[in-house]
Amino acid sequence: MKIALVTGGSRGLGKNMCLHLAAKGTDIILTYHSNEEQAREVVAEIERNGGRGVALQLDVSDHKSFEPFRDRVAGALSEMWGRSDFDFLVNNAGTGVYAPIAETTEEQFDRMVNIHYKSVFFLTQMLLPLIKDGGRIVNISSGLARFSLPGYAAYASAKGAVEVFTRYLAVELGARGITVNVVAPGAIETDFGGGVVRDNPELNKAIAAQTPLGRVGLPDDIGGAVAALLSDDCRWINGQRIEVSGGIHL
Template sequence: MTRIAIVTGASRGLGRNTALHIARRGGDVILTYRDRADDAQAVVADIRALGRKALALRLDLADTAGFPLFAEHVRAGLRDVWGRDRFDHLVNNAGHGDMAAFDATTEAQFDGLVNVHFKGVFFLTQALLPLLADGGRIVNLSSGLTRVSYPGFGAYAAAKGAVEVLSVYLARELGPRGIAVNTVAPGAIETDFLGGAVRDTPDLNAAFARMTALGRVGVPDDVGPVIANLLGEDQGWVSGQRIEVSGGQVI
């Protein structure tokens, strides 16, 4: 039976890349977006061009009150598009960056990061759990910045660190259902994260490249295949792990 994955924040960047690699491996995708409906529909078209099924649904991870309705939209999509009542994989990818020194970080910045990267992941997973098939998979996205520090990312990295701990607890609590849960932690990647700072700022790009054993920063194609591979049928014995995909950043 075809596997169905939900990938949050898949209208661009790592989420888009992950969704496409899932499709290339024979999976179908429900992808979410917040503001970029046209971009999301373009990803749907790309997935369908690969011969797979796809559906785009709007989701604001900061709005936990909207999660029950989102779950109902997922339920309806599963019924109408696939004739099923369960999906198989959840990739909690959606997020944003907000860089500020510790002594300059505002409460609004802190709340924005925690609400999306931790609280949103926690309660979205909870809302979708009744629809997740036994034997399924959850992959939560973290960051290489939970292992090494770079000034300005204290609140962001702390929220991602919370997700890493959550992944371990989910792996233990969902283990009896055969659900494997892991964290993927990318290093510096050339996307439009932080307005494309790593991609478009030569000095910052070079600084991160010097920190990396393989001598460059990453691109989405370095990360998406790893996530898609973790969802493969032959990876079910990997659970509760933090997998860094950084090219050997600061080793």
């Protein structure tokens, strides 16, 4: 039995990743920021479909909470699975900010770096002793780290740092047989950024027109890609950035 830990797994893309992984027989530890009920609903859906899951609270911007979180993960592994390790780590949790460079505050900048880069670095570091040799790590980036749109500099720069970090992780963890890759979604119909891509018909249409496949991405496009990347079929993919965007801005 494989076990995946997915941060930010209670809603949006993280929830979809959890459900796709569970459908392939992977049990789930998911984290949520504040909505415990929403997280428990995801666990319940996993259990209805024959899997096992647990939801743990985690604020990825609070780096001092990572050590006690690791201990709670270890406790859950022992109690639910009789194990001391897990197989897959998906660093997905995050939030966005829209601000032109001239208007970006230091607080906004620090928040993006803390959530999207510093947390990925130090949470991964903290969890390394619990990741099974031969396991997998997937870090979630963004298409905005490749193409540039006004207003996303702080967010995208932090995601760019994650992409460099991923390559270094792949090199340093190779001796343990752990692969590390990046999945970079394009514009997706979720509640991210207030749901603007999903709920603004004009924006949705404009993005679709710039995408060779002729539509905006859906959560299933990303959840399915992450689950596929974590399958044994992709065991020789390592240190790569895989953009899942329908080919936008090629």
